[in-house]
Amino acid sequence: MRTVKDYYYKKAKKDKYPARSVYKLEEALNKHKFIKRGDSVLDLGCFPGSWSLYASEIVGEKGIVVGVDLQAAENSPRAGGAEIIWMQQDIMEEELITRVRKIRPAFRVLISDMAPRTSGNKWADHQRSMRLVRQTLLLAEELLLPKGNYYCKAFQGEDFPAFVEEVKQLFKKVKVVKPKSSRVESREVFVLGMEFKGARKG
Ligand SMILES: C[S@@+](CC[C@H](N)C(=O)[O-])C[C@H]1O[C@@H](n2cnc3c(N)ncnc32)[C@H](O)[C@@H]1O
Incomplete structure (x- = not known):
């Protein structure tokens, strides 16, 4: 277990965010x-x-943020931030689309920092991550507006290049990003897709 409280952990505390992942x-x-x-x-x-919380500050009062997780979140947005609607829901369940569409039929941006529960087995953890990220792509096809953007965490492994190819089918510009705040020893990276081209056919 990591005991050293690093720079970003301390910065998140100071900036009053509940997790260092904000950076x-x-x-x-x-x-x-x-x-x-x-x-x-x-x-x-x-x-x-x-x-x-951070997205709510960026989009401001005229925007909206819908946050979905298996666990119940309940932070109030900051002054000047957009309304945040917290939804407790497994994204693998079909019900998600119906519930989200009741709030808003489509979104400009889909972001995902989802991580599966890790087992310590690299292959199994990679496969679990791939299941989640593929589902985020299906959700993007259902819920993103034309020219919308996508930013999604994935754990690298043998199926990762094929996943990036799938993202390229859906977005005009695609980049794989490794932020400085992401630990070097971690296999996580983020796939950025900009300018959604529309759902795949068939
Ligand atoms: C690294 S945390 C996200 C941290 C968050 N971005 C933040 O900045 O506070 C990953 C989250 O993914 C969620 N998650 C994993 N599988 C999920 C699923 N099938 N449906 C919904 N949420 C899931 C976990 O419950 C966990 O809270």
């Missing part, structure tokens, strides 16, 4: 500007809520 979104966003003022954002795997 994995902030850094990519500063560079690639894939969330803008007034946007609607769907945040998959939002608990404890840092990404949703």
